[in-house]
Amino acid sequence: MNNRGFTLVEILITLLVSAVVLLGVLNLFNKSQKTYAVQEELAELQQNVRVAKMYLERDARMAGSGILNMSYGGYEVFPIEFENNVDGLSGNAATVANIVTGTDLVVIRYQNFNTDGCGTDPTGTYSACDDLPQLILSNDMPDTATVAIVVDDLETTPYSAWDNGCYCNGVPYTQPTPGMPFIVTAPDGSSSAVLFHTSTLPNSDKIGNAPNYTYNGVTYPNKVLNTYPAGSTINFFYTDGIYEAIYYIENVDGIPCLIRDSGSGGQVIAEYIEDMQLAFGLDTAGDGAVDTWIDNADLTNTQKNQVRLVRLNVVGRTAHEHQNFTGNRPAVEDHGAGPADGFRRRQLTVTVKVRNLAL
Numbered sequence: 001m002n003n004r005g006f007t008l009v010e011i012l013i014t015l016l017v018s019a020v021v022l023l024g025v026l027n028l029f030n031k032s033q034k035t036y037a038v039q040e041e042l043a044e045l046q047q048n049v050r051v052a053k054m055y056l057e058r059d060a061r062m063a064g065s066g067i068l069n070m071s072y073g074g075y076e077v078f079p080i081e082f083e084n085n086v087d088g089l090s091g092n093a094a095t096v097a098n099i100v101t102g103t104d105l106v107v108i109r110y111q112n113f114n115t116d117g118c119g120t121d122p123t124g125t126y127s128a129c130d131d132l133p134q135l136i137l138s139n140d141m142p143d144t145a146t147v148a149i150v151v152d153d154l155e156t157t158p159y160s161a162w163d164n165g166c167y168c169n170g171v172p173y174t175q176p177t178p179g180m181p182f183i184v185t186a187p188d189g190s191s192s193a194v195l196f197h198t199s200t201l202p203n204s205d206k207i208g209n210a211p212n213y214t215y216n217g218v219t220y221p222n223k224v225l226n227t228y229p230a231g232s233t234i235n236f237f238y239t240d241g242i243y244e245a246i247y248y249i250e251n252v253d254g255i256p257c258l259i260r261d262s263g264s265g266g267q268v269i270a271e272y273i274e275d276m277q278l279a280f281g282l283d284t285a286g287d288g289a290v291d292t293w294i295d296n297a298d299l300t301n302t303q304k305n306q307v308r309l310v311r312l313n314v315v316g317r318t319a320h321e322h323q324n325f326t327g328n329r330p331a332v333e334d335h336g337a338g339p340a341d342g343f344r345r346r347q348l349t350v351t352v353k354v355r356n357l358a359l
Contacts, residue, residue, distance in 0.1 A: 034323075038344075041318040045272065045346050049316040052258045052270040053348045059108045059245050060310045064356035066111025067242060069191040073213070073220025077194075077242065078304040079357060081107040082278060084297055085334065086248070091298075096250055096259075096266070102335055103249040104278050110356070112243040118168035129166035129173065129180055129236045133158045135207070137184065139230035146198075147206040148225045150234065154205050162207065163200040169239065175200065177208075179215065183237040184228050193224055194237050207234075249276050258314070273316045274345075277333040281309030281351075288358065296334035310352045317343040 006014075064079030071077060083105040086093035092107065093099050118128040136151040152159040165174040173180035178197050185192040196215055199208030209225035246261040247269075258273040259266040279295035283306050290308050299307070313332045321342030329338030330347060 038318075038322055041320065041322075042344060042346075045316050045318050045344065048270040048272055049314050049346050049348045052273050052276075052314045052316070053312065053350055055258075055260060055269050056106075056247060056276075056312050056314070057350055057352055059110075059247075060106075060312065060352045060354060062110045062356070063108045063307075063310075063354050064110055066113075067109060067192075068356065071193045071224065072242070073194065073196065073215065073218070073222050074224050075220065076301070077109060078107075078301070079109050080280075080299070080304055080307050080310070080354070082280065082299045082304075084295070092246055093248065096248060098251040100249040100251060100256055100274065103276050104335075105246065105248040106276075106278055107244065107246050109242055109244045112238070112241055115238040115240055116169070118166075118238075119170075121167035121172065126165050126167035126172055126174075127161060129168040130238070132161050132166060132236045135159065135162070135234040137225070137228055137230060137232040137234060138205075139226065139228065139232070141226045143226045144223070145226050146210045146223060147201060147208050149206055152205065154200060154207070155203060162197075163202065166236075168236075171239075173197070179213070181215075181237040181239060181241075183235055183241075184225055185233050185235075186228055187231040187233075191228075193228070194241070195225055196220065196222055198222075247276065249273060255319075256317075270316070272319055273314060274329060275313070275315035275332060275335060277313040277315075277335050279311040279313075279333050280307050281311070282306040283308045283358075305357070307354055307357055310354055311349065312352060313347065313349045315345060315347045317345045 067077050067079060083091045083093055085102055086099055086105050087101050088094060088099045093105050118130045138149045138151045140149045154160060154162055165172060165178060176199055180197050181194050182197050183192055183194050195209055196213045197207060198210040198213060209223055211221055211223035213220050213222040244263060248259055249256055250259045252268060255271050256274040257271050258269045258276060260269050279293055280299060281290035282292040282294060282303055283290055284292050315329060315332060322344060325342050326340050327343060327345060328340045331337040
């Protein structure tokens, strides 16, 4: 029977072999952890750019729905407005403190089909504005007149409600200058205008459409009611009846984000979106075919109504730079590439047919 046991040399060799094996296991674990972290960030990145594309694509496809040939207070309503290569010094971009320069900004508008209704006046004084009956324009006044004549008898029920004031979403509109918005629509539906009801003349069939009316801090020409033909309809218009979304890239706490402002302040749609670039296919000949692309300048008023296609480009990056990796923000449309860094990126591009503008 041998009771010698292990020698010191044998123990040292065993420890050395064990250390080598353990080091290999730890190295493999470390690499696996890094790979897992990279894959997690890439999955998050992919999700971010997909969400950004989804919101932009959905709204771009809806642009112009229900608001073609519409004016608001006398100003034309454009379904799409575009600010290229923003510098933060002009336009809508000037109102955003940390907008990312060199990116694009787009405004998209269409009819809001999800208005909540006017609700009930808590004081019980006024009826809801959306209960006001429809009026019919007679067009017996010159275009420049500040009052318009309607076919309906404003001294009898239910039409006399236009002379009584009304309530909508916390706002009472009272005589003698109610100021609530209404929409006049041509008999064939080819055009419409949102205007402001400045008065209902007592003991008459006339409603006021005075000029230079100030609403929410903006002064509107307003006096266009009598430019509409006889038979045009007049209805109350919800203050949120037009959906407007402004999309742009802003640094939020140091993170580049796609922001959407639909009237209640900018909301983060997706994080780590560092670039948004757009291009617009125009039908300048009016023959139904796209013949010009614009990606390097703001759209003119004429071009805004010629848009038929929108090419959306969204570039996202990972939250952290990765070791042993070198990349850079790619050149997209008219925006040049960025400097080298360690971020991984994904770009999604989609071309959207703006179906409502081709009607």
